[in-house]
Amino acid sequence: MERTAIHVSSEEMARQRAAMAEIRDLPQRPESYHVVTYGCQMNAHDSEKLAGMLEEMGMRPAPTREEADFVIFNTCCVRDNAERRALGNVTWLKEVRKTRPNLMIAVCGCMIQEPGMAEKILKQYRFIDLAFGTANLHRFPELMLEALNSRAGLVRVTGEDVIAEDLPVRRVRQDAAYLTIMYGCDNFCSFCIVPYVRGRERSREPSDILREAEALQKSGVQEIMLLGQNVNSYGKGLAQPVSFAGLLRELDGMGIPRIRFMTSHPKDLSDDLIEAMAGSRHILPQFHLPVQSGNDEILRRMNRHYTRDQYLDRVAALRRAVPGIGLSTDIIVSFPGETEAQFEDTLSLVEQVRYDSAFTFIYSPRTGTRAAAMEGQIPEEVSKERIQRLIALQEGLQQETLRRFVGQEEEVLVEGLSRRSDRAVSGKGRHGVSVTLPGTASDTGTIVRCRITKVKNNTLMGERLEQS
Ligand code: SAH
Ligand code: SF4
Ligand code: F3S
Numbered sequence: 486m487e488r489t490a491i492h493v494s495s496e497e498m499a500r501q502r503a504a505m506a507e508i509r510d511l512p513q514r515p516e517s518y519h520v521v522t523y524g525c526q527m528n529a530h531d532s533e534k535l536a537g538m539l540e541e542m543g544m545r546p547a548p549t550r551e552e553a554d555f556v557i558f559n560t561c562c563v564r565d566n567a568e569r570r571a572l573g574n575v576t577w578l579k580e581v582r583k584t585r586p587n588l589m590i591a592v593c594g595c596m597i598q599e600p601g602m603a604e605k606i607l608k609q610y611r612f613i614d615l616a617f618g619t620a621n622l623h624r625f626p627e628l629m630l631e632a633l634n635s636r637a638g639l640v641r642v643t644g645e646d647v648i649a650e651d652l653p654v655r656r657v658r659q660d661a662a663y664l665t666i667m668y669g670c671d672n673f674c675s676f677c678i679v680p681y682v683r684g685r686e687r688s689r690e691p692s693d694i695l696r697e698a699e700a701l702q703k704s705g706v707q708e709i710m711l712l713g714q715n716v717n718s719y720g721k722g723l724a725q726p727v728s729f730a731g732l733l734r735e736l737d738g739m740g741i742p743r744i745r746f747m748t749s750h751p752k753d754l755s756d757d758l759i760e761a762m763a764g765s766r767h768i769l770p771q772f773h774l775p776v777q778s779g780n781d782e783i784l785r786r787m788n789r790h791y792t793r794d795q796y797l798d799r800v801a802a803l804r805r806a807v808p809g810i811g812l813s814t815d816i817i818v819s820f821p822g823e824t825e826a827q828f829e830d831t832l833s834l835v836e837q838v839r840y841d842s843a844f845t846f847i848y849s850p851r852t853g854t855r856a857a858a859m860e861g862q863i864p865e866e867v868s869k870e871r872i873q874r875l876i877a878l879q880e881g882l883q884q885e886t887l888r889r890f891v892g893q894e895e896e897v898l899v900e901g902l903s904r905r906s907d908r909a910v911s912g913k914g915r916h917g918v919s920v921t922l923p924g925t926a927s928d929t930g931t932i933v934r935c936r937i938t939k940v941k942n943n944t945l946m947g948e949r950l951e952q953s
């Protein structure tokens with residue numbers, strides 16, 4: 486298979502494997518590891534790769550960070566609170582090291598890619614043994630070896646925007662798996678730091694994706710979640726361009742029971758993709774479609790490239806093609822300059838669409854992004870009041886929206902025992918909504934048929950049906 490230049494060379498990957506083997510044989514290396522993850526599914530999956538590499542280095546997982554010889558923080562910087570939480574926890578671990586001098590601490594992920602962060606780490610967090618950004622994830626073995634040999638605080642941030650295939654992975658779940666189809670983002674929404682810390686958009690070769698999907702299918706996976714910051718624009722720059730809809734059709738044909746994906750950008754949501762979903766057998770009837778705001782002027786200043794009406798048109802098209810589809814979204818309140826009337830447009834959009842769930846955020850200025858330099862940053866009291874009104878509205882509507890499932894059959898991929906009872910299990914239905922139903926731990930990882938009986942606390946309750 487012809488590979489484009491953006492792929493990490495096989496020589497470089499061989500060097501990483503050699504570094505892992507060398508670490509495994511070191512007499513004085515950490516015996517156990519713990520990965521602490523912040524942020525989105527991308528980071529969760531990167532942590533699975535980190536764990537895979539650490540196992541190849543001969544380390545075993547420690548149940549808590551206090552018990553581990555090596556702790557690595559995989560950080561997020563999408564909002565200020567994500568960043569503060571990570572740094573707080575790293576600093577706390579410094580105290581633990583006073584009693585355990587051999588404890589090794591590493592920090593990686595999006596936060597490390599922020600401009601100026603490397604210098605800050607070197608100055609203020611000298612106790613960190615190793616820091617590297619998302620661009621160097623595949624070089625972790627080499628960097629780890631260097632850190633073990635030097636123990637002098639190693640920071641490596643810069644790197645090319647590459648694609649690394651065949652990294653070892655240790656998956657958290659055996660029944661459901663993340664599968665990255667693309668990396669980076671080119672959209673530069675004016676509030677967002679992701680394009681700066683994850684680099685330019687690049688798509689994996691379809692053959693590599695299908696190969697990974699086949700291996701997952703063989704291992705008995707019930708569900709795959711395709712990952713990318715904007716999966717709808719998948720395929721750009723490939724030697725033989727393939728659309729996301731085309732890729733979905735191929736994956737659907739393999740017969741893996743459930744396929745989901747995130748995230749979709751409304752501006753790139755094509756009719757072809759909607760058709761592919763409607764005509765599929767295994768693509769779940771659910772869609773995460775971040776709207777961010779219901780006001781055209783705010784959307785323009787966010788650089789989102791769609792209007793409220795265009796967004797609503799996409800929602801209508803999805804609902805026509807996939808009746809009953811589960812819809813969720815992301816919303817930001819208090820974007821710079823947002824007036825009360827503009828905020829109310831967001832409320833009215835939420836009322837109009839009726840989402841099954843919404844992730845709501847207060848705008849957080851991120852250094853280096855365009856919005857951070859805009860006038861009209863909104864005071865905290867106003868933002869808090871706005872987000873509370875939005876959450877209250879959504880919660881009320883959600884109770885009603887979810888009622889459409891009552892009396893319906895649903896298939897649930899059981900994630901485990903319910904938190905409230907040891908005679909109930911919970912998991913996600915095909916529409917993406919959490920369902921609790923009678924069951925035991927042995928149901929974990931299986932798909933169970935049920936009938937929805939009621940809505941409770943914004944989730945669904947079900948009773949089991951005979952398995953067909
Ligand atoms: N690529 C995805 C989402 C990435 S970040 C997309 O385009 O939808 C996830 C969510 O975090 C975003 O949808 C947005 O709602 C929120 N977010 C991103 N930057 C933010 C910021 N500076 N302040 C508040 N919320 C932000
Ligand atoms: Fe951020 Fe926009 Fe890219 Fe999503 S599409 S990651 S919000 S820049
Ligand atoms: Fe955070 Fe990086 Fe994801 S900034 S939201 S972990 S891409």
